[in-house]
Amino acid sequence: MPKGPIPSVFIDGEAGTTGLQIRERLERFPGIALRSIADADRKNPDAKRALMAEVDLVVLCLPDAAAKDSAAMAAGLGAQAPKLIDASTAHRVDPDWVYGFAELPGHAAAIAAAARVSNPGCYPTGGIALLRPLVDAGILPKDYPVTVNAVSGYTGGGKAMIAEFEPARTAAPFFLYGLTLEHKHVAEMQRYSGLARRPLFVPSVGDFAQGMLVSVPLHLDLLNGSPKPADLEACLRSAYAGSGWVRVEAADGKARLAPEDVNGTNWLELRVFGNADRGQAVLVAKLDNLGKGASGAAVQNIGLMLGVDVAGALPLAQAAE
Numbered sequence: 001m002p003k004g005p006i007p008s009v010f011i012d013g014e015a016g017t018t019g020l021q022i023r024e025r026l027e028r029f030p031g032i033a034l035r036s037i038a039d040a041d042r043k044n045p046d047a048k049r050a051l052m053a054e055v056d057l058v059v060l061c062l063p064d065a066a067a068k069d070s071a072a073m074a075a076g077l078g079a080q081a082p083k084l085i086d087a088s089t090a091h092r093v094d095p096d097w098v099y100g101f102a103e104l105p106g107h108a109a110a111i112a113a114a115a116r117v118s119n120p121g122c123y124p125t126g127g128i129a130l131l132r133p134l135v136d137a138g139i140l141p142k143d144y145p146v147t148v149n150a151v152s153g154y155t156g157g158g159k160a161m162i163a164e165f166e167p168a169r170t171a172a173p174f175f176l177y178g179l180t181l182e183h184k185h186v187a188e189m190q191r192y193s194g195l196a197r198r199p200l201f202v203p204s205v206g207d208f209a210q211g212m213l214v215s216v217p218l219h220l221d222l223l224n225g226s227p228k229p230a231d232l233e234a235c236l237r238s239a240y241a242g243s244g245w246v247r248v249e250a251a252d253g254k255a256r257l258a259p260e261d262v263n264g265t266n267w268l269e270l271r272v273f274g275n276a277d278r279g280q281a282v283l284v285a286k287l288d289n290l291g292k293g294a295s296g297a298a299v300q301n302i303g304l305m306l307g308v309d310v311a312g313a314l315p316l317a318q319a320a321e
């Protein structure tokens with residue numbers, strides 16, 4: 001039973017990049033009551049605690065340390081504790097939290113039954129979506145030496161990185177990072193792709209605000225059954241048949257792919273580029289890092305956890321200018 005006439009949500013960190021995007025999606029949606037704290041009080045623990053006790057669900061859109069503090073605060077409310085969705089990295093591989101990737105086998109039901117859900121990272125959303133069906137089908141050996149390459153728009157780094165690009169760019173127009181090979185997303189990518197060997201992950205940022213490509217190169221003769229690129233595509237199509245927000249697109253002989261054209265939507269697009277004669281393929285996911293990669297997944301999870309159909313809050317087409 002909701003605490004009020006309709007289910008209510010508080011976004012802790014609603015002034016940040018991810019929080020604002022969730023707020024935009026829920027503000028225009030009538031099935032959920034969005035509750036806020038006055039700006040001056042947004043970091044005031046007493047104000048937060050009071051509001052947490054009044055709402056059904058809190059979304060944490062905070063740096064990891066602050067997310068852990070807020071999760072502890074919510075747990076301390078006992079019978080008044082709200083359900084939680086954490087958009088940070090703090091609880092992604094924590095066994096007490098459900099991983100909020102609704103399109104993975106069994107996850108939608110687990111999310112619907114959970115009190116604490118960890119929202120996936122933007123890069124893992126692309127990487128896991130490409131890899132998991134191939135592992136589950138036994139095509140990709142669990143110990144395959146997987147490399148995940150990716151490029152993100154600069155909003156992926158939140159307010160601090162946005163300040164390096166707006167109003168004037170001080171960063172390089174394109175750079176690789178994560179080169180110590182300790183990126184915070186590797187653990188969740190390995191766990192939920194079902195890989196036994198830690199994947200190599202090479203992220204990068206370009207001088208564009210939003211949008212993301214995640215790509216995984218594969219040598220087909222090292223896969224089980226030496227599949228053709230078309231077999232990989234068929235495997236992905238079968239895994240996501242009937243999915244509302246993941247679509248598999250034909251490569252159509254394209255040799256180029258840009259990251260921005262699903263921005264503002266909740267689509268996660270998957271493609272298999274391949275050369276059967278060379279025995280090589282590249283799997284590519286395209287998504288909006290702030291859409292399906294953050295706020296869209298959070299809104300999907302809010303819907304599942306509160307039992308509300310949120311399809312109307314999740315754009316499938318870009319808004320007209």
Ligand SMILES: NC(=O)C1=CN([C@@H]2O[C@H](COP(=O)(O)OP(=O)(O)OC[C@H]3O[C@@H](n4cnc5c(N)ncnc54)[C@H](OP(=O)(O)O)[C@@H]3O)[C@@H](O)[C@H]2O)C=CC1
Pocket residue numbers: 012013014015016017018019042043044060061062063064066087088089120121122155156157158159160289290293294
């Ligand atoms: N940007 C992206 O593409 C994605 C981000 N995420 C994750 O979501 C979380 C938020 O990221 P993002 O929105 O990008 O980051 P931002 O830096 O844009 O926003 C974080 C917000 O949290 C606020 N904040 C910090 N501490 C507290 C506190 N104790 N109480 C209340 N508010 C606080 C900040 O306020 P102030 O600036 O005043 O300190 C800021 O408004 C992070 O954990 C991030 O890793 C997840 C997926 C994708």
Ligand SMILES: CC(=O)N[C@@H](CCC(=O)OP(=O)(O)O)C(=O)O
Pocket residue numbers: 087088089120121122123152153154155156157158161184185203204205
């Ligand atoms: C471009 C950029 O800097 N991106 C961020 C990841 C964004 C994200 O998904 O953060 P969470 O792990 O908190 O979800 C990074 O690489 O740290």
